[in-house]
Amino acid sequence: MIAYFTAYLKAHYPVQFMAALLTEDMGSQDKTIKNIAECKEMDIPILPPDINESQVDFAVVGESIRFGLAAVKNVGFKAVEAIVHERERKGPFVSLRDFCKRVDKSKVNKRVLEGLIQCGAFDFTGVFRSRLFASLNDAIAFGGISEDPNQLNMFDLFLSKEEEDSSFEPIDIDEWTDDEKLRKEKESLGFYITGHPLxxxxxxxxxxxxxxxxxxxxxxxxxxxxxxxxxxxxxxxxxxxxxxxxxxxxxxxxxxxxxxxxxxxxxxxxxxxxxxxxxxxxxxxxxxxxxxxxxxxxxxxxxxxQQKTINSIVIPVSQEGVDRSSLMKLKDLIFRYPGECQLKFRVNLDGNNKTTVATHNRYSIMPEENLIKEIESLVGAKVICEV
CATH class of the missing domain: 2.40.50.140 (Nucleic acid-binding proteins)
Structure with a gap:
């Protein structure tokens, strides 16, 4: 009978069922990974934690499932409770600075914030995770949050009005690479959410x-x-x-x-x-x-x-071609990765017409991922790998 009801709920209320299952298995890394994989097979999107949408446990958001804040490492129940309570009391958080200013400092410390940023809980701000993470000390100083999880920081008692109203600008650095983002998600959650290295x-x-x-x-x-x-x-x-x-x-x-x-x-x-x-x-x-x-x-x-399966690399270019400076940089780049993979250029002509030009064997390359990324950055177009 239990098996029948389980099958019924999974068939008729799949999102609610999987959210409940994820919550039930939250303490098991192996089970959680299997449940996430099953959700993807069922076309149920799994959303990363969000300080404005996440509850304590996994929650249904439309046709998706939002990660619960309790699933984030180093974010204990008291911290989650404080975040949800403040959000319900005064509305959604609008920025990292706003969050640091409003939350209960006795329950939210630097380690909690690091985990929340790494797993994507502040992505709603539109600010790169790398910039939020690099600016964390400034945000902490503004909000008076303790860097020591066992000690209160009373800094906020001595802020001047000017300091309190001053704008907080995140440090201007590049976003983490996709691999870095995934690695930090794994650090904070124990598994990957927004993608997978495979x-x-x-x-x-x-x-x-x-x-x-x-x-x-x-x-x-x-x-x-x-x-x-x-x-x-x-x-x-x-x-x-x-x-x-x-x-x-x-x-x-x-x-x-x-x-x-x-x-x-x-x-x-x-x-x-x-x-x-x-x-x-x-x-x-x-x-x-x-x-x-x-x-x-x-x-x-x-x-x-993967490299052994790629026979040629095709670089798309416009009819105007690539300026001389970029072309020389591309040449230097290619010679740093010698190999046996043929290099081609696909030129966009008038309308939808295209022509492909193969280069001499002396320009054959090793199709390493770093090379492909550098080429794409240089020409501003996605490289095509032909197998």
């Missing part, structure tokens, strides 16, 4: 992987699997011979699995295991007691796999 490798993952962490339960013992993921945690151990090996907790967009890297593979791939880069892991599945782990045979960076 998203940009979707085509490569589709072509080269054989499973996800969710589908591992169906694989047979000792079968060869290929999984794309990121290292969540890693423990280095030594064998009886003193050789290093690793036991890793690897995550993808569906969940987690354990990957064991024995000394021979560890020695070969150790440089790939020390940063946040997305990986393609090949290994054999070990099934026991309803759990599955992978014994790694090979580990490569997904970016390397």
């Amino acid at each position: 998203d940009r490798f979707a085509d490569v993952i589709k072509q080269f992987t054989t499973t996800t962490t969710q589908d591992l339960a169906a694989v047979k013992d000792k079968s060869i699997v290929k999984l794309a993921g990121l290292i969540n945690t890693m423990r280095i151990k030594r064998t009886r011979k003193g050789e290093k090996m690793a036991i890793m907790n690897v995550e993808d967009k569906k969940g987690f699995t354990e990957v064991v890297v024995f000394p021979d593979v560890f020695a070969r791939c150790v440089t790939l295991l020390n940063d946040d880069r997305p990986l393609l892991i090949t290994g054999d599945a070990e099934v026991s007691d309803n759990t599955v782990k992978i014994r790694a045979q090979d580990v490569v960076a997904l970016e390397t796999v």
